[in-house]
Amino acid sequence: MIDLPCVSSDGKPTKSGMATLSAVKNGALTAKAVSEQTGQPLFKVRSGLRELAKAGLVEQKDQTYRLTSKAEQLLA
Amino acid sequence: MESSEKPEVGLPLIGEKAPDFEAVTTQGTLKLSDFEGSWLVLFSHPADFTPVCTTEFIAFTKIYSELQKRNTELLGLSVDSVSSHIAWVRNVEEKMGVKIPFPIIADLNKEVSNKFGMIHPAQSKTETVRCVFIIDPESKIRTILYYPLTTGRNMDEILRIIDALQTTDKHKVATPANWNVGDPVVVPPPNSTEGAEERIKEGYDCKDWYLCFKKL
Numbered sequence: 001m002i003d004l005p006c007v008s009s010d011g012k013p014t015k016s017g018m019a020t021l022s023a024v025k026n027g028a029l030t031a032k033a034v035s036e037q038t039g040q041p042l043f044k045v046r047s048g049l050r051e052l053a054k055a056g057l058v059e060q061k062d063q064t065y066r067l068t069s070k071a072e073q074l075l076a
Numbered sequence: 077m078e079s080s081e082k083p084e085v086g087l088p089l090i091g092e093k094a095p096d097f098e099a100v101t102t103q104g105t106l107k108l109s110d111f112e113g114s115w116l117v118l119f120s121h122p123a124d125f126t127p128v129c130t131t132e133f134i135a136f137t138k139i140y141s142e143l144q145k146r147n148t149e150l151l152g153l154s155v156d157s158v159s160s161h162i163a164w165v166r167n168v169e170e171k172m173g174v175k176i177p178f179p180i181i182a183d184l185n186k187e188v189s190n191k192f193g194m195i196h197p198a199q200s201k202t203e204t205v206r207c208v209f210i211i212d213p214e215s216k217i218r219t220i221l222y223y224p225l226t227t228g229r230n231m232d233e234i235l236r237i238i239d240a241l242q243t244t245d246k247h248k249v250a251t252p253a254n255w256n257v258g259d260p261v262v263v264p265p266p267n268s269t270e271g272a273e274e275r276i277k278e279g280y281d282c283k284d285w286y287l288c289f290k291k292l
Contacts, residue, residue, distance in 0.1 A: 046109075047107070050105075
């Protein structure tokens with residue numbers, strides 16, 4: 001099984017997934033802001049945030065994202 | 077019983093919105109809309125582990141930094157699996173010393189290939205020909221190039237087209253044959269007799285009212 005960029009096959013965030021979650025925790029609330037903070041291309045961030053949302057680690061409202069309690073626990 | 081669902085086969089034309097898709101790639105599942113806000117070179121190659129394609133991937137990687145300077149991303153595609161793409165990319169790095177930095181679509185079900193008219197059955201029923209779609213930040217098709225299986229693409233031309241399109245968008249001008257950055261550009265011709273008379277007095281380098289150049 002191939003690991004996806006942000007969430008691995010066991011449902012846990014990969015290194016780039018963790019970087020995205022940390023950026024959201026640090027106030028980067030949009031895909032563009034995450035891209036600027038992490039240095040990852042915007043298309044990768046958009047794709048990664050979609051995967052993180054499917055894994056229940058971020059929630060999207062309009063164009064902004066926030067961490068779920070599950071992600072908060074992971075980053076604690 | 078045969079499925080009543082027919083694959084969506086088409087060719088989006090210049091000026092049209094590129095059809096969106098969601099595809100498995102070497103860098104995760106990507107949608108075309110993920111690239112909105114940047115220019116995109118979507119290109120297909122016939123197959124992994126083939127000679128001309130390998131030279132093209134090395135050449136695309138060599139212009140990658142130039143594309144990035146132009147706010148342009150690269151997205152490859154072939155009718156191969158992700159595992160095949162990964163094995164090939166690793167082989168190119170190991171044998172040729174080139175690390176492929178851009179994602180490659182694994183279009184095993186030909187969903188994206190069919191949407192973009194990349195399969196030309198008289199050439200091959202199973203492989204994509206060498207297509208290039210240059211798509212702007214609003215997901216509009218701006219250029220389409222097709223090459224046969226035996227002819228590798230010219231990277232300088234792809235960069236030149238992006239420069240020309242971005243120059244046209246920024247300055248509302250056209251670019252003449254063999255134009256390159258720094259060369260004079262073509263002023264759009266007037267569309268009235270009055271405009272034609274005025275044009276040659278407007279200080280451009282005019283050969284006649286309909287063919288005028290200026291430096292940017």
